Amino acid sequence: MSAEDLASNNNPGRRRKRNRNQSPEARKKPRLDEGTSHPVQAKKQLQQATISVLKYLGKRPDTFVYPPLEEKNGQEIRVLIIEPGKGDDEIRCKLVPAALPKSDPSDTEKYVYIALSYNWGEGQPIHPITITNYITSKKRMKEPSLEKRLAMKFRKHKDWCSSGEKYVRSNLFVALKRFRRKDKETIMWIDALCIDQDDPHERSAQVKQMHELYIQAEKVRIWLGDGSTAAKEGSPKDCFNFLRRILGELDKLLDDLGKENTAVMEAAKQVVVQLMCNKWFSRRWIIQELALARTAEVVYGNQTMPWSDFADAIAIFIKSQDRIGAVLSKMIADQASSTAELGLVNGVTNLGANALVDFINNLFRRTENGDIQQRMLTLECLVSNLLAFEATNPRDTIYAVLSLAKDTHKLSTETNVNAKNLQLDKRLLPAYQNCLLDVYTDFIDYCIGSSRSLDILLRHWARSEESDGRKALLSEANSDSEVTEERLPTWIPLIHKSPFGLPTQRPRGRSNGDSFAGTSFRSSQRNYNATLSLRPEFSFGRMAYSSKTPNRDRKKTYNGTLFVRGLRIGKVKKTTPRAAQGMLFNNSLNLAGFDIRWWEDHHEWAKGIPRVPERFWRTIVADRGPDGSNPPSWYPRACLECLYNVNSNGDLRPDDVIDLKNASSIAKLFLARVKDVVWGRRIVSIELENEKTTFGLLPPETKKGDIVCVFFGCSVPVVLRQQEEEEEEEEEEDNEEDNGKKYYFHMIGECFIYGMMDGEAVADRKWKRPYRHAEQFVIK
Structure with missing residues (x-):
């Protein structure tokens, strides 16, 4: 028995407090000492062993060391100068400290650079590149003295050198080879290389000025990959040629699809399967990278297209979905190897590519020369609506859109700072070193204070830390920390409960009903007003x-x-089964008083009631139309018509009615609204x-x-x-207090x-x- 336990036993009035931050289930588990034979302890040991193996097999030792950036009004960055080369030549780069091109005069050089927007990709960094630290593009950095080396606090190596190897993932490695020129240096800014990703303080400082970095770039180059994973008939050239045809000869293209022209159909399929599902479109950071760019181009393999043309082609493709979808659905159904592929055509409007094009057009009001004149959306609106885009670090759910919001910056009042400078609210300052709970709580506190509403607690936007699976283990393999998950409180709404779930789940279609507290980015109007204009406390x-x-x-x-x-x-x-796939089970209809036996003879809701009860039909459409307005007057008539189509079990399956050729248009519109509202929810009596x-x-x-x-x-x-x-446990029974x-x-x-x-x-x-x-x- 420990000294602490002895002291506790000798003091009858002393209580042992349990950790109140844990869930009740967690408190009931036995405390585990090292060596305890217990399934939880065994799992923990297995996780640690797995991480060790991953470190040994996958993690290559970088020998390149980042010298800290000097703090000069927070405007210093690094640029990457890719040295000339071709083919399989070793990739050699210079990493040079630089000032932003339009920053105030300083003794740091300024460079014209191209910013790369790309997807980091899966897997471990296994491709080596050589990077040398330079003071300027021509003057190589010397090894610092011991005193300066200690002051700079190099963490990775005791012996610092100006050159070293850094391992990168495959997608970036191929991009570096693609954009390297044969006889001339290429100057670029690439986040994975120009920011010390292992230094949370540097990452936080660089994120604060990310918007200026993209605004001041000569060009933003969007890298969709080399197309090596595409089928032969779906090469980048065929894919981009199809997009160009959409812009130039849409009607003829649609006619060819209608005639089931095999070559055109294959190209159209690749646009959907290969391009629209490209991982780049699911990154949250791309919204800022693209929205702030003065000029942007899309690069796919050896093909290049201006972003404006690419965006228009995608928008027209989605607009023509009614004519294209039927042909592609049949084709994909014949070739599909999974249910995810079957629903891909119908779910294409939910993918990041379409959401990105739609969203970019609503972010800013611009001048004739392309300058940002006005930001249109609040931070709360951005975070609540950008659900199709994911971030590797959950903190970037917020940080990635800070510069796009109209309400996050205010004029600085400091006398020694130019009056034009904007300052972030202190609750929103990027701080990767902070725990996730603190980051989310500060964000929620800011939103409630700005909107005077608690609705941010109900819109499902937050992402938790990865806690299990190979992805989590790989991410943990990069550090010496244990595999742990930060338990978030239940009042932080997680994204997997949003209408289409996680970004990776969106191609499969709807997962949950639409949010009652949700607002469209086109309008900040609330759908309901349960507490009138009362402010939160x-x-x-x-x-x-x-x-x-x-x-x-x-x-x-x-x-x-x-x-x-x-x-x-x-x-x-009383509760009923959840409405899977938007179905209204007989339990739900019975709860409302529907008697199928009487209905079969009289086609009335119940004896003496000639129509559907008001409180029932209004509940299953949430008393609103699809645009948030009051429900149309014909909704109860449509509801009554739908009841003719209950199946033999007394269930109403909306898709069965919607697919009926002879069903009326009002019944189909009504059931489409019902599906969006009741999907996955329970109809209950209160x-x-x-x-x-x-x-x-x-x-x-x-x-x-x-x-x-x-x-x-x-x-x-x-x-x-x-x-x-x-309750706190008493050590002595006679000392209990109620x-x-x-x-x-x-x-x-x-x-x-x-x-x-x-x-x-x-x-x-x-x-x-x-x-x-x-x-x-x-x-x-």
Whole structure:
């Protein structure tokens, strides 16, 4: 027994506190000592062994060392000068400190450079390139003295040298060979090489000026790869020729597709399968790289096309989807080897390529010469809508779009800084060294303060750290840290619950229903107003450190607790199965009073009721049309018509009706809306606080007994699940004190409650902050 345990036993009043930041399930697990024979311990040892193997087999030792950049008003960068070469010649580069071309005068040289936009790619960096540190393009950097070497804090090697090898991934290696010239140096900026990716402080500093880096580049070159993975008939040349035909002779092209011209069909297929699914289109950073570029070109293998032409061709391709899709669907169905390929044609509008083209046109208002005149979208809107684009580091979910938002910068008030300089809100400053919880909490705090709304808690935009699988192990193999996952609180909405899930899942089609709190980037108007114009009252729990805790050990600011004021409006009374694929199962229809036996004889909803009950049909379309407006007057008529098509089990399958040639157009439009709303959700009955009963659409994780609330400042109700706080254990039975049960809540998600979406819950009295008479919910 340890000295601590002995001291605890000798003091009857002393309590042993358990870690309240852990989930109840985690607290119940036994504590593991080194050598404990336990499945969890064994799994941890296996993970560590796997990482060691990956390090040995895949991670090559870089011998190149980055000297720190000098801090000169935060405007110093590095440029990469690729030395002449051809074929399989060794790739040799110079890495040169430089000032931004349009920065204030300084003693650092300025270079005209091309910025590369590309996908880092999968796998380990296995291709060596030689890089030499230069003071200028002609003057090589000398080895620093011991004193300076210690001051510069080189982490990788004790012996510093000005040249060394750095290993890169295949996609970048091929790009360097592609853009290297035979007889002339090429000056480029490439993030993986020009930024020390192992230094979080340097990465944070460079990200702050990323927008200027792309604005001031001579050109942004978009690298889609060498096309080596494409089939013979889908070469980069054939692919780009097809895009050029879209721009020049669309009608003839569509006629050829209609006649099932094999060569044209194969080219069209490659545009969908190879090009539209290119990994470059799923990167979040490309939005900034492309939107800020004065001139951009797309390079695919040996083919080049101006971005403006490429974007127009993609937009026209999507616009002509009705005519192209039928032909390609049949062709792909005959050749598909997976269900993902089968749904690819119909899901092409959800892919990053289409989303990128659509989004770029809505970011800025520009002058005639192409300068940015006005940014159009807020940071909250950008993060909430850019769900088709992923980031390797979850922090880049926010950092990658900071420079595109209209509300993140403010004029500097510092007297020693030019008045034109813009300063980021301190909560948004890039800080890769901060834990993910702190980054997300600061972002949410900023959004709530800016919008005066809690809706950012309900839109599914956040991505957690990778915690399992080969990808996670490979990423961890680059460091000496253990394989761990930062557990995020339930009030941070994760992207896998968004309508189309993770970016990699989008080609498979819809995963969840549309968000009730979601807003289109074309309009900031809310669909609902559950708490009218009341402002939120909230706060975040912070870590408690003693005054003796060293700063280096204060790794977190927040503890993952959210305090928010609101009202309980009801409790879940009955649930039905989740609406998989948007189906309305007989359980849901029965819950609303539909009697299929009576219906077969009378085709009425129920005896004495000649039409569909208002609260039911309005619930399954969330009482809105597809554009967020009030539902059309013909929705109940269409709903009634759809009930003629329930199957033998009493279920209504929307796709069966939509595919019927003789089904009316209003029935198809109605069911399309129903699918978008109910997909994956549960239709439930809610017992309100006034003992009345109503219908609701709740998340698939909902259980009977969950409570439904409205938070002040939130446009839609939320579902919470009460959790009992595990009490502190008494060492002596006679020392027990009954202080009552303590509890907190888990956030289950947003919901639609019929009759509670337009302020009904708060309209009976006047409310004033800080809402002392309302309940304070503690959410973890």
